[in-house]
Amino acid sequence: MDVLHSLSAFLGYLGGIVTSPSTLLLLFGSTILGIVFGALPGLTATLGVALLTTLTYSLDTGPALVSLLGIYVGAVYGGSYGSIMINIPGTAAAAATALDGYPKALRGEAGVALGLTTTASFLGTMVGMFFVVVFTPIISFLALQFTSFEFFLLAFFGILISGSISTPDLVQKGWLAGFFGLFLAVVGRDPLQFYPRFTLGFPQLEGGIEVVPVLIGAFGIPQIIQVLKDRFVTAQAQQVGRVIPSWNKIVHNIPHIVRSALIGVGIGAVPGIGEDIAAWVSYGTAKNTSRHPEAFGTGCDEGIIASETANNACIGGAMIPLLSLGIPGSPPAAMLLGALLLHGIAPGPMLHVEQPTFVFQVSAILLMASAAMYISGILLAPQVVKLLRVPPALFMPIVAVLCLIGSYALGLKIFNLYLMVPIGIIAYYMGELGYPIPPLVIGVILGTMADENLRRALMVSQGSFLPFITRPVALLLLIVILLTVITSTSTFKTWKARWQAQRSRS
Amino acid sequence: MLDKSKLRGADFITSIGLIVFGIWVLFQTFQMPMKDTYGGVINVWYVSPALFPLFIGTGIILLAINILIHSLKTGGLQVFREALNSKKGIRLSEKGYRFLAILVPLLSLVYMNLPRIDFFLSILLFLLFFISVFYFDDFPLLKKLLAFYSVEMGVLFLLFLTGIDTFLRKGFRYSIDILALGLIAALYIFIRISIKGQEEYSRKLRHALIISVLTPLILVPVFRFFLRVPLPKEGGIVDLLFILYYAIR
Numbered sequence: 001m002d003v004l005h006s007l008s009a010f011l012g013y014l015g016g017i018v019t020s021p022s023t024l025l026l027l028f029g030s031t032i033l034g035i036v037f038g039a040l041p042g043l044t045a046t047l048g049v050a051l052l053t054t055l056t057y058s059l060d061t062g063p064a065l066v067s068l069l070g071i072y073v074g075a076v077y078g079g080s081y082g083s084i085m086i087n088i089p090g091t092a093a094a095a096a097t098a099l100d101g102y103p104k105a106l107r108g109e110a111g112v113a114l115g116l117t118t119t120a121s122f123l124g125t126m127v128g129m130f131f132v133v134v135f136t137p138i139i140s141f142l143a144l145q146f147t148s149f150e151f152f153l154l155a156f157f158g159i160l161i162s163g164s165i166s167t168p169d170l171v172q173k174g175w176l177a178g179f180f181g182l183f184l185a186v187v188g189r190d191p192l193q194f195y196p197r198f199t200l201g202f203p204q205l206e207g208g209i210e211v212v213p214v215l216i217g218a219f220g221i222p223q224i225i226q227v228l229k230d231r232f233v234t235a236q237a238q239q240v241g242r243v244i245p246s247w248n249k250i251v252h253n254i255p256h257i258v259r260s261a262l263i264g265v266g267i268g269a270v271p272g273i274g275e276d277i278a279a280w281v282s283y284g285t286a287k288n289t290s291r292h293p294e295a296f297g298t299g300c301d302e303g304i305i306a307s308e309t310a311n312n313a314c315i316g317g318a319m320i321p322l323l324s325l326g327i328p329g330s331p332p333a334a335m336l337l338g339a340l341l342l343h344g345i346a347p348g349p350m351l352h353v354e355q356p357t358f359v360f361q362v363s364a365i366l367l368m369a370s371a372a373m374y375i376s377g378i379l380l381a382p383q384v385v386k387l388l389r390v391p392p393a394l395f396m397p398i399v400a401v402l403c404l405i406g407s408y409a410l411g412l413k414i415f416n417l418y419l420m421v422p423i424g425i426i427a428y429y430m431g432e433l434g435y436p437i438p439p440l441v442i443g444v445i446l447g448t449m450a451d452e453n454l455r456r457a458l459m460v461s462q463g464s465f466l467p468f469i470t471r472p473v474a475l476l477l478l479i480v481i482l483l484t485v486i487t488s489t490s491t492f493k494t495w496k497a498r499w500q501a502q503r504s505r506s
Numbered sequence: 507m508l509d510k511s512k513l514r515g516a517d518f519i520t521s522i523g524l525i526v527f528g529i530w531v532l533f534q535t536f537q538m539p540m541k542d543t544y545g546g547v548i549n550v551w552y553v554s555p556a557l558f559p560l561f562i563g564t565g566i567i568l569l570a571i572n573i574l575i576h577s578l579k580t581g582g583l584q585v586f587r588e589a590l591n592s593k594k595g596i597r598l599s600e601k602g603y604r605f606l607a608i609l610v611p612l613l614s615l616v617y618m619n620l621p622r623i624d625f626f627l628s629i630l631l632f633l634l635f636f637i638s639v640f641y642f643d644d645f646p647l648l649k650k651l652l653a654f655y656s657v658e659m660g661v662l663f664l665l666f667l668t669g670i671d672t673f674l675r676k677g678f679r680y681s682i683d684i685l686a687l688g689l690i691a692a693l694y695i696f697i698r699i700s701i702k703g704q705e706e707y708s709r710k711l712r713h714a715l716i717i718s719v720l721t722p723l724i725l726v727p728v729f730r731f732f733l734r735v736p737l738p739k740e741g742g743i744v745d746l747l748f749i750l751y752y753a754i755r
Binding site for chain 1: 507508513516517520524531534538539549550551552553554555557558559561562565566569570572573576601604605607608609612613615616617620621629632633636637640641643713714717721722725729733735736738
């Protein structure tokens with residue numbers, strides 16, 4: 001297809017959405033539902049897409065896609081509401097947003113923080129959409145160059161960086177939380193030889209531990225316990241200032257937005273790596289490249305922008321391997337893959353041959369969904385701030401119920417609840433002892449991928465570790481991992497402090 | 507998070523616990539097929555299901571040793587010893603009671619009520635206690651309500667443990683739901699008596715009751731009828747809502 005045909009197809013789909021009141025209603029309805037799903041802890045983007053999939057059986061492919069992408073975009077953005085307002089990330093993707101969003105809300109700038117996340121998410125989704133249309137072949141090609149060696153290292157890097165960034169105490173505690181997450185991920189029958197690992201004789205554990213109950217338990221339960229046990233004030237109900245961030249602020253942060261969006265798209269394009277890793281890597285990069293890294297974690301704009309732009313840009317990135325290879329780039333994209341198959345669409349290399357305009361349809365919906373998300377977000381933000389006025393004693397028990405039903409609804413397994421509660425209690429004690437929770441969750445998400453790819457890689461190399469240093473991308477990742485570990489050691493920190501002291505003396 | 511001095515003491519014991527956990531992971535791992543034949547497949551070490559757990563177990567042990575060394579260097583052992591000595595004649599603090607007031611309803615809901623009692627009633631019973639007990643923000647009242655709720659849960663526990671519930675259900679399908687309704691009424695009456703004459707508490711109880719009823723009243727139709735999610739246990743009230751839903755449709 002030439003550029004003109006592509007553009008006319010894209011504009012045709014766009015016009016079709018804009019001129020159809022019922023489609024617009026469906027778009028706004030599903031996006032707002034997505035925001036609510038994302039904002040409420042326990043109801044994730046994955047769950048939202050999964051639950052809505054059952055409701056879209058009877059719809060045509062177009063409206064079904066509109067509602068599914070609407071809820072996906074809305075939910076990834078909506079996760080920031082919980083992070084900013086009550087310090088419970090609605091989704092794992094918004095966990096990094098809580099680091100700066102919540103302190104900002106405590107300063108009485110919840111409206112500003114929400115305005116920033118709304119704009120950043122909107123721009124992130126737009127950039128993601130742009131990449132879906134224009135750079136799909138290039139990014140797909142780059143992602144195709146990754147082999148099991150790189151996938152293993154990438155998963156390991158994700159856990160390490162999240163552990164390094166999110167730890168409130170020793171860096172080793174962050175990494176240990178990640179390793180505990182990896183342990184939870186290997187529970188169940190091993191995917192290559194079907195051997196039961198750490199199932200303790202429970203048949204329910206043979207299928208492995210599902211991510212959603214771990215996520216809900218690890219993020220939701222500790223916050224509920226902390227708030228109610230310690231009479232904790234989640235955030236002060238302040239007057240909402242200007243919700244739309246000033247253009248000066250946006251222009252000032254354009255380099256952050258562009259860099260974060262690129263990180264989001266790049267990470268999203270790598271199969272299996274979702275919005276959470278994109279947000280953490282983007283946050284970490286923003287912190288490491290900032291002139292004021294000490295401001296991160298205290299409510300700085302760059303931190304919020306970095307994570308929110310990246311996680312929404314990741315949606316577009318995740319669509320690239322989904323549409324071109326039939327491999328989902330993130331857990332919600334995996335749900336979307338199931339929904340597309342239900343509608344008789346088989347994503348993969350043949351999609352371009354069978355339905356050459358499908359990519360443009362998806363891109364047009366993404367564009368409209370991001371616009372719906374922006375409008376709804378700006379209009380809803382002041383209402384969400386009102387949640388702060390509700391006493392935690394009234395709000396938290398309802399959150400507990402939502403956590404329970406959210407955890408149960410995805411797999412329809414009561415056993416998920418049996419796992420969620422102890423994981424939540426363990427996570428609470430981990431938090432009290434200075435072990436961060438995000439690496440644990442990321443470990444659970446990426447554990448299977450790391451396990452499978454490590455073994456596949458070694459199968460390919462017949463047990464040789466040499467490709468880890470002979471493959472350029474693998475070598476690069478290995479160097480970054482080693483640097484992350486070395487720069488976090490106390491020996492390195494002591495040496496750096498001495499060196500700095502010597503430098504200042506001279 | 508604990509303050510730094512207490513944290514180092516806690517690090518001492520938790521790191522030992524984590525080392526033990528890591529050893530257990532390795533112990534379990536070494537029982538997995540390494541180079542042996544499993545399911546007719548001749549293994550090589552690099553495709554063994556033990557490979558990644560070996561990596562995890564080793565990682566946990568090494569990191570835990572690192573934390574233990576740091577704790578010892580920063581006086582963790584001494585803090586731990588002091589904490590042990592000061593814990594003689596331990597009594598549950600207010601925070602401890604508040605923690606129990608979270609755990610008791612949560613654990614009883616998940617492990618006992620949700621799989622056995624109508625979803626609507628389970629949530630109503632849970633919320634009525636959970637909201638009231640923290641919304642009043644009154645420690646003596648919290649202790650009183652917690653004791654009453656624990657007795658109620660104890661009654662249910664005995665009922666389920668002895669299998670009397672199965673016998674009752676054979677007589678009348680909704681008998682356990684009626685019992686749950688009775689427990690909700692008893693809890694409400696007990697709270698009313700406990701807060702008698704206190705206008706502010708009466709207002710709070712009204713709020714708690716409204717939210718406790720409204721939450722399942724919204725959630726059940728949304729999940730059961732809109733999202734088509736079968737609820738963990740559909741008893742009398744959910745069935746009633748079904749009748750109403752189809753009557754309206």
